[in-house]
Amino acid sequence: MSIPEQPQKPKDLSSPEALIQMITGFWISQAIYAAAKLGIADLVKEGPKPCEALAQATGVLPHTLYRLLRALASVGVFREDEDGRFGLTPLAAGLQTSVPGSLRAFAIMQSELQYRAYGEVLHSVKTGATAFNLVHGQELFPYLTQHPTAAAVFDAAMTDYTMQVAAAIVAAYDFSQFGTLIDVGGGYGTLLTALLQANPALRGVLFDLPHVAEDAKRRIAEAGLAERCAITGGDFFATVPSGGDAYLLKWIIHDWDDERAVTLLK
Helix, strand or coil, X not given: CCCCCCCCCXXXXXXHHHHHHHHCHHHHHHHHHHHHHHCHHHHCCCCCEEHHHHHHHHCCCHHHHHHHHHHHHCCCCCEECCCCEEEXXXXXXXXXXXXXXXXXXXXXXXXXXXXXXHCCHXXXXXHCCCHHHHHHCCCHHHHHHHCHHHHHHXXXXXXXXHHHHHHHHHHHCCHHHCCEEEEECCCCXXXXXXXXXXXXXXXXXXXXXXXXXXXXXXXXXXXXXXXCEEEEEXXXXXXXXXXXXXXXXXXXXXXCCXXXXXXXXX
């Protein structure tokens, strides 16, 4: 059976078909999560494999895995060949581990950390309260501090996601005009590394939570930038490093309510 390589989109975006695809969009996102969590893309990176072999390797049922992979193949994530084996497509390749452009950790993080919270968006609309707090019993970052496995997935997801946009940010703005750039909430330093590599005279300061900053030291050193980049751990609501010519906040402000966003900007 011929399986389309690319997702099929409705021709008329104002049609009921387009709305139905939006309403049922979580069907695909959750199927992608399941395949990412099972590591299917890593298992077929050398070539297509039958579903029975994939099921045995992942400890799931062959017939249910087959349905999952058929669903994903119908929208261009994996492909099924004439022998019933499943292999990579350009979209599925992004679900591999530790490859350029990988979004595997991002897919896992969105489902394990965010999916249930988005299911309570009506609660947020009614009350103004954060749905994540309702579902998980506390705010995101304290939750991550207490759940190191979830924190590792979150940090890996943010690193991979940043790699998708780093080149565009480097090209879009002239950072060479600054002497010292302070990256507030800079994670493992993925974006700051790209900016320092593109601007040899620039010096950087990476500021994030202490456990994140500790791991960032190794990554910055591996990039050969330890002499040009200081790394500090702390709470950016209490204080941020001084002395910067410019301050960078990427995907930070949107995490907080207006009051704390203003506090952070001050």
